[in-house]
Amino acid sequence: MARTRDRITTVLALTLSTALTLTATGCGSENTSSSSSSGVQPAGRNEDAPVVVVATTSWEGAFAKAAGATDVKVIVPESVQHAPDYDPKPSDLAAVAGADFVLYAPFEPYAAKFKEAAGSDAKLVEVNLDNDADKVKAEVTRLGEMFGTQDAADKWIKSFDTEYAALQNDLKAAWPDGKAPTAVAQVFATWSAKMAGAELVGTYGPEAVTAKQLSDLSKAKPQLVLDNAHMTTGKVLPDSGARQVEIVNYPARDLDLLAVYKNAATQVEKVMAAS
Known part of the structure; x- marks a missing residue:
């Protein structure tokens, strides 16, 4: 003791x-x-x-x-x-x-x-x-x-591939006017842009965004801002007309990693449907 x-x-x-x-x-x-x-x-x-x-x-x-x-x-x-x-x-x-x-x-x-x-x-x-x-x-x-x-890991990966493909299809079906949306993303949220099939036109972070970066990001005219909920500083491009989505990276207490993708897809799909 x-x-x-x-x-x-x-x-x-x-x-x-x-x-x-x-x-x-x-x-x-x-x-x-x-x-x-x-x-x-x-x-x-x-x-x-x-x-x-x-x-x-x-x-x-x-x-x-x-x-x-x-x-x-x-x-x-x-x-x-x-x-x-x-x-x-x-x-x-x-x-x-x-x-x-x-x-x-x-x-x-x-x-x-x-x-x-x-x-x-x-x-x-x-x-x-x-x-x-x-x-x-x-x-x-x-x-x-x-x-x-290894067997359990392989089984999970197969289920992940199936679920991920379904989420991608659902997100593609929700594209505004049937076209891939343009997006800027915090560097640790770029995975959500890839899942959504969005055209990534800029990234920011993890350091504080400078005035020049904000100007450059605004000029790219993104439809979506995919922010990192764990490092958010509020509205990133408040005057651009872009719709911001807070992306959560950390799973909940149940440690369900697939739920992270499902939740992100739900939030992005809602924003695109409102565009």
């Missing part, structure tokens, strides 16, 4: 004293997977036991669930909209200590400290958080191979 208390004290001290400096703030990742994510099972793991995964947020957790993991613990509560702002609690250490894998994104600097302070043998896995359909399938495949749940 004394060692556990010492570890908890250590991680809290480290967390409170460390500034969470972010370069790609909490809503998407353009990085490829790190070398720490190779498909090697943690040492000493019982191959017959379910894989125990601790995910820093519901986004990583949904990737793990899609890949076939059935025992997934999410650390950052759903109520925390900006994950890197989360202050870890002692109870988080207990979850990490019993995990086989700890999934995190590069803009979440506390994951390594969790593992170190908890004395865990868990494998630390950097996840490429991007809801682009092709990237999601590649990441789910990679995690399935790592977890030893």
